[in-house]
Amino acid sequence: MKRIKLLLIVLCIVCTLPFGKVHAKTNDTNPLEAWKHEAIITPSVDQLLPAGPIQISFKGLQDGQLSIDSYEVYVDGALVDTLPHKDKDIYKVEYYTTEVNVHTIQVIAISDDAFRLLSNQRSFAVSKKGLGIAKGVQPDDLKLSWYYNWDKEPSLPETSTLDYIPMIWSNYTGSETWLKEMSSTYHTVLGFNEPDLAVQANLSPKEAIAYQHHFTESGLRIGAPVVTWKPTESAWFLEYLEGIDMDEIDFIPIHVYFDWGDANMANLLFEVIDEAYEKWKKPIWVTEYSLAADWGGYRPGNFENESYTKEYMETTIRGMDERAYVERYAWFSFGINDQQGGATALYDEANGSLTNLGKFYKSLGNPKNSSAMTGDTYFTQIGYYKDLETWIEKSQQLKANDDYANYVNTSDFELILQEAISFTLEVEISEQVRIDDMCNRLQLAYKAVKKVDEPSENKPNKPSDDQESQKPNKDHSTSDIQDEINLPAIAKDDNVNAKSVSTADTTQFELYVGLMGCSMLLVGYILYKRKRELL
Known part of the structure; x- marks a missing residue:
């Protein structure tokens, strides 16, 4: 009986394991907004610095949603340096000034598709x-x-x-x-x-x-x-x-x-x-x-x-x-x-x-x-719409196909497409999750649209029992589990969508399901064996 209780406890623990971040864009944190507020490291807020070389340092933007190409560093509104994006956390720039005054620093992260994300504006003084x-x-x-x-x-x-x-x-x-x-x-x-x-x-x-x-x-x-x-x-x-x-x-x-x-x-x-x-x-x-x-x-x-x-x-x-x-x-x-x-x-x-x-x-x-000098200044900024615009364009191309009438699951797709087209283009980056959610929904609706095969005069032979046994079990396939929990599959031919799902997250989900299944089988076996012993 003790073994049964122990296994039940294990099963409960496995079932309550944190599911993790299955989809990168459903996480409550907003890395783009966080970077805007925390990008500049030095000088510190309202710091008084001696004239001469000024050491500027800032954080790189490590976000799977945006592919960063470079960073522009501005002092007093003038571009002073451009740094290529590299796989590192901290970037440094040396700026020279002997002007006894209050100055400002701002960094702009530029994505591969020319989206410009503005950091906080930091003030500092020179004497x-x-x-x-x-x-x-x-x-x-x-x-x-x-x-x-x-x-x-x-x-x-x-x-x-x-x-x-x-x-x-x-x-x-x-x-x-x-x-x-x-x-x-x-x-x-x-x-x-x-x-x-x-x-x-x-x-x-x-x-x-x-x-x-x-x-x-x-x-x-x-x-x-x-x-x-x-x-x-x-x-x-x-x-x-x-x-x-x-x-x-x-x-x-x-x-x-x-x-x-x-x-x-x-x-x-x-x-x-x-x-x-x-x-x-x-x-x-x-x-x-x-x-x-x-x-x-x-x-x-x-x-x-x-x-x-x-x-x-x-x-x-x-x-x-x-x-x-x-x-x-x-x-x-x-x-x-x-x-x-x-x-x-x-x-x-x-x-x-x-x-x-x-x-x-x-x-x-x-x-x-x-x-x-009153601390950092933050700027409102329209969010990142590039992915959503890409999926709207793809969806409109699909709808414009000559054989679109032969597709199924188009009703929900058309409703969501219309919603995406009507979606406001004035959402600020602080609410980027709203844009991402709209983009995800359109992706799922797009992938749900399937073309109905034309009837053929030469129907294929019924598969043998051996062939049937080799077919994947639909009830337990990973793709169907993804559909049931509203997970988009990774697109094979689209880099934008591929950025939306983490391979590590999918692996975590599969591991979770496997552990839960193994635990249930083990508990069943122990219960069965215990029953045999009592009889």
Whole structure:
């Protein structure tokens, strides 16, 4: 008796197995609509990014209904790249911009039959403003897009969204290994810090030249060593450039300090920037610039010149934002107790609180139209009608045949065809299942139409018993089971319909029926044997 109960339990389990997705288009999920909402991965929603190369990534459309040919990537409404569809999940594109503004990204998936499926439109912002932040310090929010710390490891908390730029401060032991290992983590690296100064990196041009291949072989975007004054007039920098290939340098960092600053002094900063760009045609990073003086003009607590300092800061930031070849800049914040530049500090290193000048820096260099960043934008779109239109055309051709009168099962076919013709062409892709259902119904009705054979004078002989036994059992044929549960068979000559049914799903159904049949036979056998034992 225990065996009977056990087999009954097994039978119940088999009968309640999930039937699975028998037909791809009857699944509740809508992969086309899902892709529209989830396609863009990076940048993240309303992310503030530093100027320069922008990394765009998006999901490929993996859907059996549409055969995708390619993807078009648009930034601010302009086509920036076209990628062929491949069998992979993630696609990547690099886009370059130094425009301090809010930008938009959108991807369009294009099918083999030219259907265009629009993704969500993602907004992101670009800024050039950054800061050199000493390790162990965490200033309050300054609306920065990037930072560095004269080191090769980040110092802000992992929760920070700021882009971190590592620096190989000097040619210390182990830096070569680091460059090899971290090339997959970072995109950019800063070169030696003031190697022409004994209290800084303190390297000769020859030492820097000998080290250069480590930078080049890293595959990272490389900033040249930054000298203490104009690179166009630096003997150290000019000798260094003679020993390397300029193509191995991606941008020129600059340091500029004055002992007085106002709106007019800003032009001297622009002169340093413009000369460097005109000479080497490389993007410029101003990684340190500020005001400091021995004569006491910016000593701690001396704010008599703060209005002029603000003029200088505002004018320089506006000018650097306007120059397309300036990728990034960072004000150098002296400690608030520094005797030469304490009055130009942006924050108190002890607690991170912003000074008046820091609050002013926070208000500058921010993207225009920042209020326009309100999350992703989604567009309504008419659904995919290509399959339905194909089956309407095929059905009309069948109906136009000269011998159409010799076909049976035409009444339901004609009703469904008329319904398909009248079906609205304004259903949005969010309701794609309605279009698919109409297409499936028309396919089934089309296949149900059969031609009646003409009567023949020479009737075929009745088949023998052996021939009868070799004929397939109609009651248990797969095709009839499909008809009973309203499953369309896979068309042998039509690629569109072949996409509608999954071979794996049909196999799952057949396995389900086989398991259920075997279980029932086994239970019957056990019951029969048990009855014999009782008798």
